[in-house]
Amino acid sequence: xxxxxxKAWAIVAKDLTxxxxxxxxxxxxxxxxxxxxxxxxxxxxxxxxxxxAIVAPGVLWVVIVFAGMLGLNRSLAAEFDRGSFDxxxxxxxxxxxxxxxxxxxxxxxxxxxxxxxxxxxAATLNLPFLKPMILxxxxxxxxxxxxxxxxxxxxxxxTRLRDVLLPILMLPVALPAILAAVRVTAGxxxxxxxxLWGNWLGLLAAYDLVLGGLAVLTFEYILED
Amino acid sequence: xARRDTLSVVLIGISGLLLAAAVFFTFTVPTAQRETxxxxxxIFYFHVGIAWVAGLALLVxxxxxxxxxARGEQRQHDIxxxxxxxxxxxxxxxxxxxxxxxxxPVWNTWWTWDPRLTTTAxxxxxxxxxxxxxxxxxxxxxxxxxxxxxxxxxxxxxPVTFFATRWWNTIHPxxxxxxxxxxxxxxxxxxxFVSLFAFTLVYLVLLRARARVEQAADxxxxxxxxxxxx
Numbered sequence: 001x002x003x004x005x006x007k008a009w010a011i012v013a014k015d016l017t018x019x020x021x022x023x024x025x026x027x028x029x030x031x032x033x034x035x036x037x038x039x040x041x042x043x044x045x046x047x048x049x050x051x052x053a054i055v056a057p058g059v060l061w062v063v064i065v066f067a068g069m070l071g072l073n074r075s076l077a078a079e080f081d082r083g084s085f086d087x088x089x090x091x092x093x094x095x096x097x098x099x100x101x102x103x104x105x106x107x108x109x110x111x112x113x114x115x116x117x118x119x120x121x122a123a124t125l126n127l128p129f130l131k132p133m134i135l136x137x138x139x140x141x142x143x144x145x146x147x148x149x150x151x152x153x154x155x156x157x158x159t160r161l162r163d164v165l166l167p168i169l170m171l172p173v174a175l176p177a178i179l180a181a182v183r184v185t186a187g188x189x190x191x192x193x194x195x196l197w198g199n200w201l202g203l204l205a206a207y208d209l210v211l212g213g214l215a216v217l218t219f220e221y222i223l224e225d
Numbered sequence: 226x227a228r229r230d231t232l233s234v235v236l237i238g239i240s241g242l243l244l245a246a247a248v249f250f251t252f253t254v255p256t257a258q259r260e261t262x263x264x265x266x267x268i269f270y271f272h273v274g275i276a277w278v279a280g281l282a283l284l285v286x287x288x289x290x291x292x293x294x295a296r297g298e299q300r301q302h303d304i305x306x307x308x309x310x311x312x313x314x315x316x317x318x319x320x321x322x323x324x325x326x327x328x329x330p331v332w333n334t335w336w337t338w339d340p341r342l343t344t345t346a347x348x349x350x351x352x353x354x355x356x357x358x359x360x361x362x363x364x365x366x367x368x369x370x371x372x373x374x375x376x377x378x379x380x381x382x383x384p385v386t387f388f389a390t391r392w393w394n395t396i397h398p399x400x401x402x403x404x405x406x407x408x409x410x411x412x413x414x415x416x417x418f419v420s421l422f423a424f425t426l427v428y429l430v431l432l433r434a435r436a437r438v439e440q441a442a443d444x445x446x447x448x449x450x451x452x453x454x455x
Contacts, residue, residue, distance in 0.1 A: 148378065155371050159361035168357055172350040173378060176385040207385055214381055218374040221294055 007093045011101025015075070016108065025074050029113045033067040037120055052125045057185035060129070061141070061178055063117050068110050068145055069170060072153040073163035075106055080157045095220035099150060103215075107146040114138055127189065133201075137184035140204040144177045147212035154222050173211070180204040230437065236430045243423035247274070250416035265330050270416050272323040274424035276345070279320050281428060282313030283348055283380055286355075290376035293369065300443070301436075303369040306376060307359065308435035310352050312428060317349040340390035347386050351379040 019025055040059050044051070079085040079102075088098050118138075122129040149170060156165040180200040187197030251270045256263055286309040293302035324342070325335045336342065358375055362368040 151374070151378065155358070155375065158367070158371070159358065160363065161357070161361040165358065165361055168354045169375065172347050172354060173382045175347055176382060176389040179386075179389045203385070203389055207382075210381060210385065211378065214378055218294070218377060221370050221374050224370065 004094060004097055005100075008097045008101040008104065011088070011098060012105045012108065015102070015105035018078075019109070024078075025071050025109055026112055028074065029067045029071045029109065030116050032070055033063050033113055033117045034120060036063045036066055037117070037124060041124060053127060053189060056121065056125050056127050056129075057182045057189060059125070060117070060121055060185060061182050063121075064110070064114060064138070064141070065145070065171075065174065065178060067113050067117070068106075068142075068149060069153075069166055071109050071113070072106055072146075072149040072170075073156070073166055075102065075109070076150070076153045076157040077163060089223055095223050096216050098223070099216055099219040102154075103146050103150040106150050107142055110142050110146055111138075114142065129189070131188045133188035133194075134185050136201065137181050137188070137204065140201070140208055141177055141181035144204065144208040144211060145174060147208065147215045148173055151215040151219055151222065154219070158222070177204060177207045177211075180207065230433075233430060233433055233437075236426060236433070240423055240426035240430055243419060243426060247271075247416070247420040247423045250412075250419055254412045254416045265327055268323050268327050270420045272320065272327065273417055274420035275316050275323060276320045277421055278424045278428045279313055279316040279345070279348070281425070282309045282316060283352075283383070285309040285432075286313065286376050287380040290373035293373045294377075298366070298369065300369070303373070304436050304439045305432070306373065308432050308439065310355050310376075311435060312431050314349065314352045314356070316428075317345060317352060320345055321349070338390065340387050343390045344383060344387045348380075348383055351383070355379065 037059070040055075040062075044055050044059075076085075079088070091098075118129050121127070149166075152169045152173070153166055156163060156169060159165055180203045183197050183200040184204065186192075187194075187200070247270060251267050254267075254270075256266060286306045289302045289306035289309065293299065293306060296302065321342075324345075328337070329335050355372060355375055359368055359372050362371060
């Protein structure tokens with residue numbers, strides 16, 4: 001077991017080192033996220049009294065999902081463009097360790113972008129986003145998103161349509177997680193009683209378990225060739 | 226290659242008769258009370274039959290995809306999964322269209338984010354994504370494997386979506402529990418089950434026909450290869 005995670009960690013470390021040197025993903029994801037927030041600020045009419053608080057949870061998650069898909073595509077396209085994925089495939093490790101490693105790396109990148117997005121949104125919408133339950137929702141949502149996303153992005157990178165296909169594959173599958181995450185964020189933001197939205201947190205955890213588990217189990221079929 | 230398919234002919238005959246019976250019942254069964262839309266309610270007999278087939282197609286694809294990965298990647302499982310999705314798209318569009326026709330006079334809106342409506346729409350998107358995924362892969366083996374994985378992931382998320390949206394609010398009539406709508410009278414039940422049975426047979430006929438087309442295509446490409454290599 002320890003050996004398994006040491007191997008998965010090697011893949012995470014490789015992705016982190018590449019990122020630290022090239023800064024490809026974080027710069028593009030961060031710039032994209034900032035621009036989406038910027039566009040939202042103009043696309044929505046925030047004249048009504050509580051308008052900002054009403055749209056805020058949705059804006060937060062749309063930004064996370066879109067920037068996340070951008071990062072997922074980049075993370076896997078980089079592996080296939082330079083043929084380094086064949087190297088991973090040949091490595092004497094369990095196939096699911098490759099998945100865990102890539103998913104963990106994507107989780108780290110998405111979390112880093114979220115750490116930029118959250119204060120930006122808090123400042124531009126003037127809302128108290130830094131609440132423990134919102135952070136829990138972001139943690140659970142990002143786990144599910146990175147898990148399922150890594151599987152689907154690996155698939156998309158191996159098709160003729162490439163990265164264009166990822167949103168089409170991803171969004172219908174991610175819908176329950178997005179819905180639950182938005183509900184938790186809204187509940188925490190409104191300081192509503194926990195009983196009113198606590199079950200959404202359970203749904204988010206169930207989503208991570210079911211879909212994440214299935215992604216680990218089915219990943220090896222994507223690699224066979 | 227021109228084989229007569231007796232079973233298909235028989236199935237087409239029976240499903241044709243049953244469909245005619247379903248149409249007959251649909252228009253002769255006493256109409257429902259005003260709150261379910263009066264005569265508009267008659268679309269219900271088709272709506273339920275079609276919805277059942279759309280759900281069944283989803284389940285068949287899910288099962289066939291698991292079998293494909295678990296039982297050594299047999300082509301027949303891939304064919305069934307693919308054929309079932311194609312039928313599911315057609316029936317999914319029909320469920321939504323027939324539901325909208327009823328919802329407009331009764332709910333006073335074409336669409337609402339009810340769990341069943343949302344789940345049906347999302348399943349339809351997953352079906353379409355599945356077909357786009359297949360269309361974007363040239364290698365037949367990889368296509369079958371990726372499609373099976375996506376079917377499993379995609380359709381496992383459908384029940385989660387259903388529960389998620391159910392926590393919102395539901396106004397869709399429920400056949401299995403007493404809600405705001407009156408229970409079905411027995412002649413209405415007969416009409417519903419005839420229609421359910423008829424549409425199930427239509428599904429089987431279509432599935433079989435589609436699978437045979439795919440098998441024929443396989444044979445043609447095999448023959449082509451033989452000719453080219455000889």
